[in-house]
Amino acid sequence: MKILYEDKYIVVCEKAAGELSEGEGSNALPSLLCAYFKEKGVDNTTVFTVHRLDRETTGIMVFARDAKSAALLSESFRQRDTQKTYLAVCHGELGQKSGELCDLLFYDRRAGKSYVTDKKRNGVKEASLEYEVLDEKEGLSLLRVKLHTGRTHQIRVQFASRKHPLVGDRRYGAPKSEYVGVALVAHRLIFEHPVSKEQMTFESDVPNTPLWNAFKKTN
Numbered sequence: 001m002k003i004l005y006e007d008k009y010i011v012v013c014e015k016a017a018g019e020l021s022e023g024e025g026s027n028a029l030p031s032l033l034c035a036y037f038k039e040k041g042v043d044n045t046t047v048f049t050v051h052r053l054d055r056e057t058t059g060i061m062v063f064a065r066d067a068k069s070a071a072l073l074s075e076s077f078r079q080r081d082t083q084k085t086y087l088a089v090c091h092g093e094l095g096q097k098s099g100e101l102c103d104l105l106f107y108d109r110r111a112g113k114s115y116v117t118d119k120k121r122n123g124v125k126e127a128s129l130e131y132e133v134l135d136e137k138e139g140l141s142l143l144r145v146k147l148h149t150g151r152t153h154q155i156r157v158q159f160a161s162r163k164h165p166l167v168g169d170r171r172y173g174a175p176k177s178e179y180v181g182v183a184l185v186a187h188r189l190i191f192e193h194p195v196s197k198e199q200m201t202f203e204s205d206v207p208n209t210p211l212w213n214a215f216k217k218t219n
Contacts, residue, residue, distance in 0.1 A: 001016070001032050005202065009064065011065060017180065021061065029047075030047045034046070044065060048063060048066075054184075059186025062191060081191070082189065083190040085144060089143070089167045090159050098130075098132040100129070104119070104124050104127070128148040135215045138214075179211050186204060
């Protein structure tokens, strides 16, 4: 776990693949952060989850350290006042090198998967994102993705539904790969500090693996 910033109101860190955004346990970030503050001898070790990343996803997360900051940050994410930018590697080359994807998504809790549907009904939510192809190599594409909405598995299912699953994402139809996890990184997060109101910007490095190192245009 890499800490990028901390004060008495928030803590920003990089989440690794396999770690949980919420809950308790040895692989849950709230527990890891509480242990980190306890080891430092800090009196307040409370940590609140205000947004989430999939277990398989790496990258930037911000946590609140008191209830008021948690409420303000949670509302900021709900109102989409934050800016979230992802980097992803998908299979295939996209016909359009930039654009917007808009779908209706339904999340099936029993299956643990989201599905694109063509009809509005109970549980179906609108999902949209914009993307740009940064590089292409050997049948793979490096994408920069900006979310307009934050639906479960949104990036993964929207590209997979167009026959461009993310590398390593077996759940959404990607072929077997040596890549561990899903090739998706929460690369940049911009949000307003809940107390100082300063605009905070953080970026995460991509994993140091042959897959990501093959692409150079990651800015």
